[in-house]
Amino acid sequence: MEIIAILALLSLVWLLWQLVKAKRFTRFKQQIDSELKDKVIANIIEELALTRCEQFPNNDCHQTATLAYWTQYKSRILHAALAREIIDQQWLIDSGNLRNAQHLFFIERQYLPLPSQSEA
Numbered sequence: 658m659e660i661i662a663i664l665a666l667l668s669l670v671w672l673l674w675q676l677v678k679a680k681r682f683t684r685f686k687q688q689i690d691s692e693l694k695d696k697v698i699a700n701i702i703e704e705l706a707l708t709r710c711e712q713f714p715n716n717d718c719h720q721t722a723t724l725a726y727w728t729q730y731k732s733r734i735l736h737a738a739l740a741r742e743i744i745d746q747q748w749l750i751d752s753g754n755l756r757n758a759q760h761l762f763f764i765e766r767q768y769l770p771l772p773s774q775s776e777a
Contacts, residue, residue, distance in 0.1 A: 676718065682757050689731045701720075701727060701737070732765035732769055735758060735762075736769055
């Protein structure tokens with residue numbers, strides 16, 4: 658009987674720990690929206706304005722499509738923030754979100770941009 662009570666208590670503790678981890682992950686995704694999304698959007702608009710030329714007109718239609726692509730998923734926002742050096746890995750470590758970022762990239766891996774041929 659005592660073994661069943663101990664197992665039930667351990668199961669309850671494990672479930673509570675899973676709840677805490679889930680809340681931290683949800684808070685991290687909200688942090689991406691509140692802190693990083695606006696910075697990524699501003700950086701993309703600035704980059705499109707600086708690279709405007711005859712070959713790449715980067716007009717309003719291009720900006721809208723680019724912003725829609727990069728802000729559609731949390732993993733893309735985080736990827737863009739890391740690639741554009743808005744944040745770095747140390748920021749993830751300092752904020753305690755490195756594991757959350759790894760998990761986000763894993764669960765949304767199908768939405769991440771494919772590496773280009775020049776990066777491979």
